[in-house]
Amino acid sequence: MSATDGSDVREANKALARYWFDQGWNRGNVAAADRVFAPGLILGGERVGPEGPRRSVLRRHAAFSGLRVEVELQIAEGPWVASWYTVRATQVGEYAGVPPTGLPVTSEGIQLWRVERGLVVEDHNVFDLWRVVTQLRAGERRDTDPSGARESVRDRRG
Numbered sequence: 001m002s003a004t005d006g007s008d009v010r011e012a013n014k015a016l017a018r019y020w021f022d023q024g025w026n027r028g029n030v031a032a033a034d035r036v037f038a039p040g041l042i043l044g045g046e047r048v049g050p051e052g053p054r055r056s057v058l059r060r061h062a063a064f065s066g067l068r069v070e071v072e073l074q075i076a077e078g079p080w081v082a083s084w085y086t087v088r089a090t091q092v093g094e095y096a097g098v099p100p101t102g103l104p105v106t107s108e109g110i111q112l113w114r115v116e117r118g119l120v121v122e123d124h125n126v127f128d129l130w131r132v133v134t135q136l137r138a139g140e141r142r143d144t145d146p147s148g149a150r151e152s153v154r155d156r157r158g
């Protein structure tokens with residue numbers, strides 16, 4: 001394989017990831033999963049096939065409206081492609097045990113894929129869920145405090 005061929009594969013793998021972020025996550029087009037993920041896709045150590053990413057997208061879209069994923073940076077090497085991404089959305093359904101708040105949230109993650117013959121065969125994803133839950137719970141506390149004021153630790157000690 002020439003250097004050009006390797007570069008072409010790396011660029012194709014990056015494009016595949018961007019396609020899924022756009023079609024799957026941003027547009028909610030879960031049918032695109034069959035064009036992106038291998039039947040034997042391993043996600044988090046479990047064989048889930050394209051159905052795993054489809055379920056993830058459907059669950060997140062049920063909990064968040066206006067969900068947008070923006071790819072900030074991509075790096076590819078051999079069959080691997082890493083994408084650092086930012087997510088923005090508004091909570092409209094229960095998520096991580098938090099009832100709907102109507103609040104906007106922002107978080108980020110890193111996705112690492114192994115691609116073979118143009119399909120993702122392995123997916124490792126690290127997402128800052130704690131950041132999302134913290135934003136939602138802060139909104140819950142504001143909703144339960146009619147004054148909107150927060151008592152400081154010094155105020156409670158008297």
